[in-house]
Amino acid sequence: MSKLLIYFHTLKFLKFSQFWYRALKKCRHPKVNVIEGKCRNRVGVWVTHFIYEQKFIDEKTVRFLNRSGSVVDHTAWNDNSSEKLWLYNLHYFDDLNAFGSEDRRDLQAVWINKWIQDNPASSGGNGWEAYTLSLRIVNWSKAFLSGFKYDQNMLNSLAQQADFLSQELEKHLLGNHYFVNLKALVFAGCFLNGYDADRWLRVGLNDLERELEEQVLRDGGNFELSPMYHAIMLTDLLDLVNLASVFPGKIPSDLLTKIKNKISLMFLWLENMSHLDKSISFFNDSAFAIAPDNEVINEYALKLSVPIAREQQKNSNIDFSVIHLADSGYISVDGGDVKLLADVAEVGPSYIPGHAHADTLSFEMSLGRSRFIVNSGTSEYGTNIERLRQRSTAAHNTVEINSLNSTEVWSGFRVARRANIVALDYPECSPHRVLFSATHDGYKKVGIKCLHKRSWLMEKANLQIIDEIDGIFEHAIGYLHLHPDINIIEYSNRDCRLMCGDYFVNISVKNGELSIVDSTWHPEFGKSVPNVALKVEYLANEVSTNIEWLKK
Template sequence: VNLIKWLQQQPSLEPHWLDSLATQAHALSEQIEYHILANHLFVNGKALVFAGSFLNGDRADSWLSKGLKILDEEIKEQFLADGAHFELSPMYHASLLWDICDLLNLATHSELPELNIRKNQWKHQIEQGLVWLRSLQHPDGGIAFFNDSAFGIAPTLLDIEAYALELGCRAPNDMPTATIAAVHQVESGYVAINFGDQCKALLNLAQVAPDYQPGHTHADTLSFELSLFGQRVFVNSGTSQYGEDAERQRQRSTAAHNTIEVNGENSSEVWAGFRVARRARTTVGKLEQTVDTVRISGSHDGYLRLPGKNLHVREWVAMAGELQVIDSVSGTFDQAVSRLFLHPDIRITQQGNTVTITLPGGQVAVATLEGATRINVVSSTWHPEFGKSVPNQCIVAEMSTDKLTTRITW
């Protein structure tokens, strides 16, 4: 696709350039990634559409037809009713949203009838996808780190919005303006709670998905992230690499996310580089909103496979200047641990069960943990980009009973 964009700008084209492009397009058409599916298959279809639109002849027509057939099927398959991409990674969602913008751009300028008849569908998908991505943004304009996500890979929301606007897309801003208000993206399973004053919590009540290709899944069920006054405070650990080594496994593990780990086990059995065996199934309660309070709960059965047949239930209660996270773990267990990873720019001091959190701008928040037998602040790492590991700190609380209440105030 990038090669075609470049060729389009050249005043003259050498025949061997086009021969090379045709050879590559033919090779792709014979090696479609049906064995991987998901975003791989989608971008295969996009590439064939670009090649088939740019080149002429029977083979080019067949690539265009094959690419459009893939895209017609995969857009319907891969995008949920709330606009989310079904791999539930904000990074891949943003990447594929840009891909659809490219397709709409191609349709607008090529004026091929096969593309023109799909323009309205592609435009609608972009607008829906933008609404979803806005809800999963932190106030700093960056994505949340759920599943495989990192900065610097996909275009930013700001870039996608600008591109979409040039293409005539008008995505409504559905984010509530009330002081305390929440948006529940029901089909994808995420909740955004807005407190006002650039304070926002993002909650993960999603399923492991898609069920047949969960390659970018982390064992992060019921994790959350929190920004205060435009600054990220609690962060999931991110993704700095792919592959199959121990570090890849650690970054996908429950222990690398803001949730509860029972007996040192993952909530979903992530393995190899892109595999998941037994996975947590999430049950989500109803989102309750009043004038001054938002309340939602969820549970997952990922630990029912353990000897204690454990069920993790987490409830979030949001009020002005306060977020409560209430965890309970049923059944017997040797150890249940809550982790809260802090952004590297955050400074903290601990006194007993109270942790004072100081933001770079001087604002202060306080986290009080009730129901912990031991609370430690340990050194850890955050992975905001591929190839990057940044030192940070983590609050580790060992549950003394079956219930832990974490109260964050600011």
């Protein structure tokens, strides 16, 4: 019965269209058509900008997600002994737009020809799934526009891939998958010429504006509430602006204007949700080295002459700049030498929460350019125990009650009962302090009759966190995951002294018992770095944690 309830609470949020298109996908399969690829005449010049690290090492060796591998024959492309995400990356061809690509064009041509030979459409496999098709179509097109010497066989393959994708759009998933499907068809429809190319372009443009309006919220955040996927989509939009300059008129001018407006908002959101080291925070599925670095994205926009919105300079008489990103559900507090990022968000789009974590009321914090309190990050997808642990409440800087998750995450990308923000006190700001709070009902959803309220009070060199649990519970534990570079000087069951970069920090708790436990931090896929977490066992319904810092 419990399994049926989990399925019920998962499926009830889906759109009817997702059920419909999933059923269609079961009984309708794309046709493999042979199409001659012809290039469309270019009017403008493609602005080349490399954004990835090198992936192709030599004619047999590749490296993705911090793991090297070899492709010695055609079976390697779909080797079941390899992680699914690693195999997907093998088919993406990100290397075509990676740093130093100019020096690897001959090697890249070998890989393209190898892919064409080893992966005929009739054989299916990872390379013919809609998401991998979408990323590869764009990567090939961008490389060809950048001066890569392609031949007719490559153009024919590109056309066949676009035609196959046009029949295999991921309308059963929607979200970022569907957006990149549409983007790929727009790329293929612009780069290639002819009746089929015009059809792909129409299909791609048909839903692009609607998805743009839904997936980029009014505050500029991507609706999946992941800084990593936000940065990916921002890069996607810059690619579309670049494409429009090469083939003017193919992307309608009003849509192009909306894209540029969204880009401006997204840059502002990215700045607010990044740490003082200028890199993304780790909320929901987020890690480094998947999306381009912030500075790489900034440089791309500058090359395209796309304006980058920036926050106004902070008033020197005010200690903090406070931004409430109301639509996405985050609060960003910037004190110049301290940055606090708090999650007061809903789980995400109700019908596609696959990248959500059970992290409601978690937060991250940095002092200077040193990260201090960090969520655990993401090192893998899939359905194993470690994936579940990384999505769990205990892997984030928030409160776990009765050893349960605040949101019922399960499998690799599933969410059943989920926490909702039932009360939010907007930031109260004076020149030298900031106070805000939020309450969620996640534990009530899973049968524990209590609410969790968290308040943050930030002053010049002090942060006080007050957790109130309204109701009856057996046990509750608060976590503060420390960045691996943090050096603990001494601690007791009530306080802890440590060093964070150029700062001495003291953390003390009231109505709680503090201990230190081993943990791991996951800054990249395929990477696990030992760290420690402060674990606070709650001895009352109200527990306060005080964090003070002093520069050396």
